[in-house]
Amino acid sequence: MEGSDRHTGAGYSAGQLAKALFTAAAHEDAATRERAGERVRRWAAVLGGTLSGRLTVGSRTPVADLPAWVTPEVVRGGFATGTPAAGGPLTRHEAELAARAGVRPERKALFAHHLTEEGLAGLGELLDGGAYRVEFPEEAALPVVAWLLRAGDREGALEVLEAVSPYAGLLRFAPAPADAPPPDPEVMWRETAGEARDGVSGCEPNARVETMREALTVWNPFADELLALWLDTAEDGRVGARTDGEWRDRAAALLARYRELAAAHTRCAKHRKPKENLAILRSALEETVAGRALTPRAAGLLQRAVDSMVARRGRPGEERHAALRARQAAEASIPAHHLLARVVVARLADLPPDHGIRDVEAVLAPAREGEAPGVPAGTPIPPSIARVVRRAYAGTAEELIEAGVVPSAEVLATLVPRIAAAATAAPYADDALRSLMAANYLAFRRRRSLLLLNLEHQVRLDELPWVRAAARHRAADAGSRDDAHAALRRLGELALDAFPGTLPPNPFVRELAALSEEAGERLPWVEELAADIFMGTFSGKFPAAAKIAGELLRGGLYERYYGIDYAAVAAVPDVRRGAGRGAATSAEFDRMCGSTGSWGRPAENGVVIENAQILTTHNLATLVLRAGARPAAGWRELALRAFATAVTLTGRVRGNPRPLSTIKDAAYAWRHMIFFLSLPGAGDPLDFADELDRRLAAVPAPTRARLTPAVAGLRHVAAGGEFAPDGTAGEARRLRGWTTTRHWMAAAP
Incomplete structure (x- = not known):
């Protein structure tokens, strides 16, 4: 990220701190206030560090006493807080390890323990078993030292220790154990099974659904009983015409049960609303049981309520009425989502929480007998819960795209580091070192970019001391370079096939750069x-x-x-x-x-x-x-897909109070379309322009009005014409995204 002095002063940090403070103090949601409180801490650290001179905004080494390879804690905009990401209090794993090893619960003591015979043996077991988790690159340093020592590279191990030991009391240099080794490098996921479990476990009873369930199972049947009771008093269609002692006893018992129901079932309030039919029937019943004659108005309301209920649903016991109540009872018998969520949470608890879910369909299979109280066997898992679980689907990048788990190029960019990690680690002949360096690569790619000035570059992987030392044990050859080039080509084809109308995001571009370097191509x-x-x-x-x-x-x-x-x-x-x-x-x-x-x-x-x-x-x-x-898909098909993206984005311009960002993205998609259309095999651009006209005929008029000049511009150039310096040719226009004046797409009606 490149920057200017406009964002390097304390003013920007102070503004962000003020926003976070306001949210932390005033937001109605407790979780949002808590997150804002964490932002307050970070922005306060940025502001304090900038004012004190400990932080240098725009530098590759923003923290005065830390080298560039230390992973910084970075907030929005690329600002370092001054806190190393791999620092902080001891983790639970570190505290447990200190207790087992009988050393002081301090990082420096743990660092020294890892270098003892017992500690090196423990690191070796982690390396060979593969069941560890590297969250930050620093956590790979001591495992690399352990591997170098057992490989006989004492010089390399000492080189790493010389670089990292000054920070032994500050940073974590060893990973935490994991529940299972990582899966095949080809397998990736958007979220883990643990994250899916957390998402599903938050499913609480839906107040509206439970209110409807109460209405269907409690108050509708009670209303039917009231209606039937009043129908027993009808003569020639007029209710209340005849009552006797036995009827009054039934009425009194029904009113007593009403009071019990009202006390026990408090979600649905319709029975208490005076204008509701159920309330009218109950109110008239109370008057009659009390021995008071109904007023003409009350008698009229009662008659109208009974007539409307019979007209709408039929008399209780009639076929039409019974069919309706049967359907409603079936709906009410479906277990609530929070009960089905418990079924899924129990299934997810049996899976490694740090990995994705390879067999999602098994997790989402209908409920089995006895899996949860109140959930009959065969009950399907509802779509709202399935959507959360499917985000944790584990598969190849192609499988995830096909399954719809990857909705954007930005999401794809978060996944493809696994492909690059496998390619960059392939030259390590030793299995344990190869797995460690792949884990280190993935952790490094999670490192957030800094705001930099003077076209400085972000810290590179080979600047990490343990990566430099391990690199001497790479067995790079033509085969591994070919594999890296194949991975590079694969990433390019993935992005173009899946998101042909989207600019490759910067994290994706970084993976392309890493793979091309691995392939020997700068x-x-x-x-x-x-x-x-x-x-x-x-x-x-x-x-x-x-x-x-x-x-x-x-x-x-x-x-x-x-x-x-x-x-x-x-x-x-x-x-x-x-x-x-x-x-x-x-x-x-x-x-x-x-x-x-x-x-x-x-x-x-x-x-x-x-x-x-x-x-x-x-x-x-x-x-x-x-x-x-x-x-x-071929170039012509990609051009059509890019056009479809431009159409979708253009459709969001009308009525948009801030349309320029959307216009910019539509212009990017349009540029991709022009690029694909310019490649061999894409076909005649004039024929393509005719196809665009046909497709525009099917879109809403405001979108068509905005894109018609752009299609005319494509046709004009395809026929040999040129645009004037202002990008126009009569009514035809060149579509670009940025402008210093009002954009012509925003000006269209």
């Missing part, structure tokens, strides 16, 4: 930059990526649609990273993007950033030309 993968903290210049990988795009797209539809001169891009001198801080940049490329070399207003920055995205295709050309991505 490819220029570019991140999405934030317009509000852009400093007006691009690092050298941006012009390098634009040159790859030019190789693929020069002379084609994409170049002509966006008015690019890829020949001029190819002539930009190569830029290499400098030896000092930051990254070398290309002033010539900056000018091509419309930058003056310094930051401006967010809208101005956004236009410049979008120009760079257009020139580079934001990694699409690199995926196709260098990674060799060839999605199964």
Whole structure:
């Protein structure tokens, strides 16, 4: 993340702290107040550290007394709080280990214990069994030391210890045991079985559902009895015409039971509302049993209530009435969701809580006999509970996408590190070290990005001392490089096939970069930059990526649609990273993007950033030309899917008080469509424009009105035309996302 001085002062932190304080004090929800209280702690630490000088915002080493490899606690915006993520009080596991080992319950004492013969043996058992959990990369340091020592690499072990021992009293350098070893690296999940269990266990009785159940099982049958009692008094359709002592006794008994029911069943209040039929029948009964004659108004209300009840449902005991009550009784007999949740919670308790669920259908099978009180065998698990469990489905990335568990490219980006972890750990010949380095990679990828200035780069995996020492034991060869390239291609195809209209998120781009390095290819993968903290210049990988795009797209539809001169891009001198801080940049490329070399207003920055995205295709050309991505769907189909995304997003513009973000995303999807349409095998773009017109005919008029000029612009360029400098050609328009004036899509009716 690159930044400017506008977000590095104490003012931003103070503003965030004030928001958190207000929420912590005033929000009506206790859980929200508690979360806000934690934010208060973190932002107070950021503000205090910034004012005291202990924190340097924008630096790779933001905490004065900690090296870059220490995982920092990071809050929104990339600000470090000054607290190391792997620090804090002793965990329960550490306290238990200290008690077993007979050492002081302090981190420094535990560190020393791990280096004893007994401690190294314990680490070795963890390594060989594989049942451990690396939450932060630091927790892999001492297991690496243990492995290096038993491999005879004393020098490597001492190198790691020299780097980490100054922080022995501060950080956790060993992992906690897990319930089971990790599954096949190909298997991944969005949530764990433990998280699914927590989500389902929070299912409480639904007040509305329980109120309806009470109405169906208690008050409807009671209303039927009241109705039947009054019908017994009818002559020539007029109720209350004849009563006797036996009827009065039945009426008094029914009123007594009403009082018992009202005291025991308090959810449903309809029987107490004077205008409800049940209340009218009961009120008239009370008057009659008390020996008081009904007033003309009360008698009229009674007659109307009886007539309407009979007309709506029939007389109690008649076929129509009995069928209705049978249906309602069946509905009421369905066990409440919170009872079925207990069934699922019990099933989930038998699964490893740190892993996903491979056989979701077994967890969601209908209830079995005796699984929970009040739940008959064969009762299906309701969809609301099933949705929570399905989020923990464990499978390959392809299986999760097909199952609908991965709804967005952002979610996919959280899963694919497992693919990259397996590829980057593959060169380690030893099984135990390979598993450890894969776990270390995944923990490292969970590290949150810092706000950085001067085009500084985030800490890299090989900067971790234990990774450097272990790397000497890699057996990298052509086969492992081929495997990494295959994983790179697979990731590209996954993203393009599943989300062809979405910009690859930055975490996904980082995995592409890691895999290409593993494959021996330093490819220029570019991140999405934030317009509000852009400093007006691009690092050298941006012009390098634009040159790859030019190789693929020069002379084609994409170049002509966006008015690019890829020949001029190819002539930009190569830029290499400098030896000092930051990254070398290309002033010539900056000018091509419309930058003056310094930051401006967010809208101005956004236009410049979008120009760079257009020139580079934001990694699409690199995926196709260098990674060799060839999605199964084919380019024309991907173009149609990208168009569908643009349609969906455009439909959200009308009535949107803040439409620019939505327009921007729609323009990104449109750009992807133009890119796919420019590749060999995508077909004739004029025919494609005709297809878009046919599809637009089926969408709501406001959406059609916004996209028709864009389709006309595609047709105009496909037929050999060009846009004017302002991106127009008569009624036709070039669709872009950022603008410093009012966007034409926002101005449409």
